[in-house]
Amino acid sequence: MKSTDYLAGLRNKDKRIIARAISIIETESAGHEHLLDQIFPHTSNAYRIGITGPPGAGKSTVTNQLAKLITTHGKTVGIIAVDPTSPFTGGALLGDRIRMSDLANNKNVFIRSMASRGSLGGLNEKASDIADVLDSAGYDFIIFETVGVGQSELEIVKTADSTVVIIVPESGDSIQAMKAGLMEIADIFVMNKSDRPGADQAIAALKTMLSFRDHDEKTWIPEIVKTIGTENRGINELLIAIDSHRGFSERTNTLVEKRKERHLQRVRKIVETKLMSEIWTNIFTNFESEISSSSIPVPPYQSAEKLITEYKSHIKAR
Amino acid sequence: MKSTDYLAGLRNKDKRIIARAISIIETESAGHEHLLDQIFPHTSNAYRIGITGPPGAGKSTVTNQLAKLITTHGKTVGIIAVDPTSPFTGGALLGDRIRMSDLANNKNVFIRSMASRGSLGGLNEKASDIADVLDSAGYDFIIFETVGVGQSELEIVKTADSTVVIIVPESGDSIQAMKAGLMEIADIFVMNKSDRPGADQAIAALKTMLSFRDHDEKTWIPEIVKTIGTENRGINELLIAIDSHRGFSERTNTLVEKRKERHLQRVRKIVETKLMSEIWTNIFTNFESEISSSSIPVPPYQSAEKLITEYKSHIKAR
Numbered sequence: 001m002k003s004t005d006y007l008a009g010l011r012n013k014d015k016r017i018i019a020r021a022i023s024i025i026e027t028e029s030a031g032h033e034h035l036l037d038q039i040f041p042h043t044s045n046a047y048r049i050g051i052t053g054p055p056g057a058g059k060s061t062v063t064n065q066l067a068k069l070i071t072t073h074g075k076t077v078g079i080i081a082v083d084p085t086s087p088f089t090g091g092a093l094l095g096d097r098i099r100m101s102d103l104a105n106n107k108n109v110f111i112r113s114m115a116s117r118g119s120l121g122g123l124n125e126k127a128s129d130i131a132d133v134l135d136s137a138g139y140d141f142i143i144f145e146t147v148g149v150g151q152s153e154l155e156i157v158k159t160a161d162s163t164v165v166i167i168v169p170e171s172g173d174s175i176q177a178m179k180a181g182l183m184e185i186a187d188i189f190v191m192n193k194s195d196r197p198g199a200d201q202a203i204a205a206l207k208t209m210l211s212f213r214d215h216d217e218k219t220w221i222p223e224i225v226k227t228i229g230t231e232n233r234g235i236n237e238l239l240i241a242i243d244s245h246r247g248f249s250e251r252t253n254t255l256v257e258k259r260k261e262r263h264l265q266r267v268r269k270i271v272e273t274k275l276m277s278e279i280w281t282n283i284f285t286n287f288e289s290e291i292s293s294s295s296i297p298v299p300p301y302q303s304a305e306k307l308i309t310e311y312k313s314h315i316k317a318r
Numbered sequence: 319m320k321s322t323d324y325l326a327g328l329r330n331k332d333k334r335i336i337a338r339a340i341s342i343i344e345t346e347s348a349g350h351e352h353l354l355d356q357i358f359p360h361t362s363n364a365y366r367i368g369i370t371g372p373p374g375a376g377k378s379t380v381t382n383q384l385a386k387l388i389t390t391h392g393k394t395v396g397i398i399a400v401d402p403t404s405p406f407t408g409g410a411l412l413g414d415r416i417r418m419s420d421l422a423n424n425k426n427v428f429i430r431s432m433a434s435r436g437s438l439g440g441l442n443e444k445a446s447d448i449a450d451v452l453d454s455a456g457y458d459f460i461i462f463e464t465v466g467v468g469q470s471e472l473e474i475v476k477t478a479d480s481t482v483v484i485i486v487p488e489s490g491d492s493i494q495a496m497k498a499g500l501m502e503i504a505d506i507f508v509m510n511k512s513d514r515p516g517a518d519q520a521i522a523a524l525k526t527m528l529s530f531r532d533h534d535e536k537t538w539i540p541e542i543v544k545t546i547g548t549e550n551r552g553i554n555e556l557l558i559a560i561d562s563h564r565g566f567s568e569r570t571n572t573l574v575e576k577r578k579e580r581h582l583q584r585v586r587k588i589v590e591t592k593l594m595s596e597i598w599t600n601i602f603t604n605f606e607s608e609i610s611s612s613s614i615p616v617p618p619y620q621s622a623e624k625l626i627t628e629y630k631s632h633i634k635a636r
Contacts, residue, residue, distance in 0.1 A: 033619040034619075036617070036618065036619060037617035037618065037619045037620055038617070040615070040617040040618060041615070041617070260609060260610070263609070263615070263618070264605075264606060264609065266618050267605070267618050267621045267622050267625070268594075268598075268602065270618060270619060270621075270622035271594075271597065271622045271625050271626055271629075272590065272594055274622060274626060275593060275594075275597075275626060275629075276586075276589075276590055276593075279589065279593075280586075284586065287582075287585070288582060291578065291581070291582065292578070297358070297359070297581070299354070299355035299356070299358040299359070300354065300355065300358060300581070300584050300585050300588060301351040301352075301354060301355045301588060302355055303585045303588075304585050304588035304589045304592060307585070307589050308589060308592060308593060311589075311593075312633050315630050315633050315634065316633065316634055
């Protein structure tokens with residue numbers, strides 16, 4: 001199938017075509033770069049929401065409810081759920097997703113799980129590329145939902161237009177959030193399970209922490225929303241907070257800036273990957289055998305300089 | 319101070335000189351590359367142990383006891399404690415380290431805390447570089463201890479010669495360990511707080527999970543050690559397990575292979591960083607302003623190809 005055919009199928013929100021296009025990108029099959037370049041002009045229309053938080057905070061439930069609410073407003077949603085499943089445990093942990101099965105049959109919702117499978121590099125880029133597919137297919141909202149709070153997952157939600165951090169009242173949870181670097185990335189805090197003891201104290205503590213931050217008129221001050229995900233309470237307020245952050249970002253031009261930065265970083269990453277693979281193939285393999293045979297190890301920076309010089313000679317010689 | 323002077327001070331285990339050398343590397347001050355190249359021939363003598371596990375598993379306590387035990391055997395230890403502290407919370411969370419203060423006055427122990435400060439890239443490399451400083455200063459053992467189990471921290475402990483994963487009997491903890499990718503990296507599991515209910519069941523479950531793995535004669539089968547860190551129990555068994563893994567790695571040559579791989583990755587990373595900063599300075603700044611002024615956005619892979627071509631022309635022209 002040629003990528004032009006994909007484009008037509010994508011624009012028709014054909015779920016089989018969408019799934020196939022995503023697979024091509026996930027497995028880096030032939031033509032994936034061309035496909036991504038082709039859909040590019042049709043992107044930047046979807047609004048991207050990142051949802052993260054400590055395990056057990058209720059991320060799946062809140063994501064579920066939020067997606068449902070969006071569809072009742074007549075809008076479409078793509079959900080990209082990132083599971084840090086290891087190769088050892090296989091797909092077992094994807095079971096969480098089963099709770100979303102009522103959404104899976106909703107024609108206005110597309111759900112895709114991504115497993116990181118311990119592959120550190122590229123998960124962030126892949127999630128972003130998959131979001132582009134859904135974006136080009138015309139989904140109005142894209143939600144990135146992470147299972148854990150690993151560094152690569154943080155990177156994913158950071159690329160969203162609005163980032164939602166879900167915490168619960170249990171003591172120490174907000175401290176954990178700070179440790180994991182969640183404080184800086186949140187545009188909206190959700191205090192889920194807010195009927196539990198300690199919710200108001202935890203919110204007060206959060207507000208105190210946030211008040212220490214410097215801000216000017218271009219700085220968004222994170223909103224805090226109370227929810228009870230399992231009872232579908234506070235979800236409307238969450239969507240209002242997201243809209244409010246979106247409005248602010250558009251007004252202050254930070255949305256455009258953020259997206260431009262995302263694009264720059266993306267291109268930068270592609271250049272890096274391509275150049276490094278070129279060096280690896282042409283120069284590094286020799287270096288590897290040199291190291292293995294040499295009895296006197298060459299210091300690292302000296303080695304690096306030598307390799308860079310070799311690479312440049314290689315380019316000049318062509 | 320010239321780096322030759324550092325070398326002399328390092329070889330004398332002068333703690334002030336060691337601390338200064340580490341600071342130069344941490345802040346990437348002038349001469350840090352030369353310093354690292356200079357100490358390089360004096361490295362590869364220390365044995366590196368990585369210690370990680372979920373929050374609250376007792377990593378600090380076990381590290382503390384293990385370091386003490388090593389010193390009673392007449393050996394020296396450098397501890398590199400990696401705290402994923404955010405810039406927002408400052409150094410407050412380093413308080414954990416205070417528990418180690420009795421070790422801080424031990425002349426055979428050197429302790430250094432590193433904060434990741436949200437800086438994703440480079441923490442792994444920095445921790446490894448700092449280990450090189452301690453290695454060149456003649457410390458027999460180097461322990462990397464992480465506070466959390468973020469991806470960057472996993473990368474750090476993975477570079478160690480032996481990796482210790484500490485878990486506790488509480489239900490779900492071993493599942494969490496699996497999710498976080500800890501199962502694959504552990505050479506030794508420590509079931510800490512092993513006097514709590516459920517310890518033996520948790521160990522049995524762990525053994526079952528481990529039994530599913532493929533292995534041949536070059537595969538180390540992880541050992542499981544029971545400890546009660548606060549009562550200094552099981553620490554001797556832990557050190558024996560580490561020695562046992564070390565012996566196995568030396569016998570099967572996997573230690574040499576692992577260290578060679580570590581060196582290769584390190585050089586590769588230096589090449590990548592240097593080349594990308596060169597491209598950034600020479601080519602990418604133009605691209606950034608092009609993007610800002612252009613009304614028709616160029617697709618990412620097309621942009622990347624253009625940048626690579628420009629970079630190569632730039633090299634050829636010189």
